[in-house]
Amino acid sequence: MTKAAALLLAGSLALAACASDEDGGDAATGNGGGGSEDLKIGVAYDTGGRGDRSFNDSAIAGVEAAIEEHGGEVRDLSPNSDASNRVELLTQLADEGYNPVIAVGFAYGDVIADVVEQYPDTTFAIIDSSVEEIGAENLTGLLFAxxxxxxxxxxxxxxxxxxxxxxxxxxxxxxxxxxxxxxxxxxxxxxxxxxxxxxxxxxxxxxxxxxxxxxxxxxxxxxxxxxxxxxxxxxxxxxxxxxxxxxxxxxxxxxxxxxxxxxxxxxxxxxxxxxxxxxKRVDNAVESFIDSYVEGDFEGGQDVVYDLESEGVGLSxxxxxxxxxxxxxxxxxxxxxxxxxxxxxxx
The missing domain is CATH 3.40.50.2300 (Response regulator)
Structure with missing residues (x-):
């Protein structure tokens, strides 16, 4: 997966209107035109969780767009008030068989290396944190300029x-x-x-x-x-x-x-x-990551950077x-x- 992957998603994605899921739980599931009915996507939100109408909601919009295309379901969890349970969120999703698992936010960067090592058969992505020094083949970093x-x-x-x-x-x-x-x-x-x-x-x-x-x-x-x-x-x-x-x-x-x-x-x-x-087209990056996973094109251990040239950032x-x-x-x-x-x- 390269920076050019972002160019595959030129279309604008409308954010889904969604209620806040403060305690974490099952989000709505859907079935689209793809052949991946067994696709189970796990999402561990950043502080604020679903319903922030910004960063977290953009991430889940990308997941929902991928589900519309490929089918499957999503489970999304929010951190507690002091965000001390980030490891537990990631391990819970992996234990429950969700694959891939997406960590939304750089704060997961301090803990994700140990988690991905414990679950080598689960594919992970983290938004806003570089993974190249970690070098785990089941982890990719989604970064932005x-x-x-x-x-x-x-x-x-x-x-x-x-x-x-x-x-x-x-x-x-x-x-x-x-x-x-x-x-x-x-x-x-x-x-x-x-x-x-x-x-x-x-x-x-x-x-x-x-x-x-x-x-x-x-x-x-x-x-x-x-x-x-x-x-x-x-x-x-x-x-x-x-x-x-x-x-x-x-x-x-x-x-x-x-x-x-x-x-x-x-x-x-x-x-x-x-x-x-x-x-900051987190939605595009997340959807592109899931696409690569479904299509078998996922390459771990590296960062993907979305910038002005790839339309990963810009102005509305x-x-x-x-x-x-x-x-x-x-x-x-x-x-x-x-x-x-x-x-x-x-x-």
Missing amino acids: EEQGSYLAGVAAALKTETDHIGFVGGVETPLIQKFEAGYVAGATAVNPDIQVDVQYISPAGDFSGFNDPARGQIVAQGMFDAGADIVYHAAGGSGLGVFQAAAASGGRAIGVDSDQYQTVDDPALQAVIMTSML DSGGFIEDIQGDIDDYRQQIIDGEIEVPTTP
Whole structure:
């Protein structure tokens, strides 16, 4: 499986409307046009679980698209409040015969090596964590060039701001989320070197509550709007809802993440403030991984990177809010693809 695998999934996938499964359990099963009725897919969610309308929901959308194509069923489990049971989630799914098993989120990176060694006959994938140093033939890493998509988000913010003052809210201060920050700041300053970019994280490294605390997300973002920012980009999972609420209360704008969040929020007042979202096509990556498993093309022990060139990241245009600057965004996008712009991965 190579980076080019992402090109096989050019079509856009609509996120399924799904209820939160806080305790973990059986998701809906389906049978599609494939011949894999015995396919049993296990999913271990990141903090926030199903129903976050962002990262986790994008992952399960990819699973459901694969089931629509190949048939089969899915079992999805959510971590407990302090996410201390990640090993138990993976081993439970493997013990119950689910294969492949997908670990959603980099936090599983600290534990997955031991798990895959215990279950050599089970195929695993982990999102947002490199596996090449592990070298396990039954494990693949699904990675993204988040900094590239975030660069375009920064370009859009700098072109649309009326105050030359924007913000970034990160969920947890980790190297992964700092990639979003780095790209966003680089894109904004490429357009306007004098722009002010406020940066704040909801929780420190090791405290994953920052991905599932909309109230704190709202407080952090509200502080930025009160200080003069008029556009705030979040990479904070379920906490992003609070960023949208702060934008609506302040007459500002927000940039969503992972999914097209203009399409996933219920409140029209919140939808109206989401000028774009940095798309991280977790759904495409997951579906492509399952396709390779079903077709017998799975190659473990390596990472697959989804970037701008493979359409693994990008910007949504729902609502038409960035239509007037699309040409400029496309110019920067092409420069990144051509290697003329090297986007930083650290602040």
